[in-house]
Amino acid sequence: MPRSRSTSYLRSSGCSVEGVLDLIDGKWKGVILYHLLKGTLRFNEIRRKMPKVTHRMLTHQLRELEADGLIVRTVYAQVPPRVEYSLSARGQSLEPVLMALKHWGDTNLSSFEAKAA
Template sequence: MTKNRTFTCGLDAAIAVMGGKWKGLILFALQDGPVRFGELRRAVPGISERVLILQLREMETTGLLHREVYHQVPPKVEYSLTEFGDSLNTAMAALGEWGEEHLERIEAIPWSDVK
């Protein structure tokens, strides 16, 4: 039996659901509708196939996305945002705008010195 997690605030809860390097980029890639696995991998540069599979499984478990399997030859699988995932994507839009606005400054940070 697993114990439900208690959060200190809404931000803590949101970060728990979307935390990590890749989930935000996956959410962004799914914003315009269903996407197949190969398209998703190309839309998220730098992610390995293994990590993408793990992230997609976790996002499906948390209810952020829906995985639709089409029983055909060749097999076809599409991923799409749930209402829950779409609402998180909407909330993250402001963060993305902040990043765009401060992109030059952020790129100039000597990240090797940041601990």
């Protein structure tokens, strides 16, 4: 498995919060992980849940998450090839973190939007 930028970063980081944020850094990684909490999805299923992400960016984010061991990519040998993505055990262990982020957002984001208006 290729090393991602986050894996090498974690070795030099002295702060675990910094390391975790680097793992899920990126506009789409947290959202991808959140959607995969509900179960295995194919590429286009993920893309439909995230209509603003480009094909290229989604591919890039999925590759980084796979390289970091947070998701598992399974390819089925059939025509056309079928590829599915699911959370690894390590990715599943992020569920409380992702749900806490969702809860905080549900509770607080509207006040930020009101200030911006």
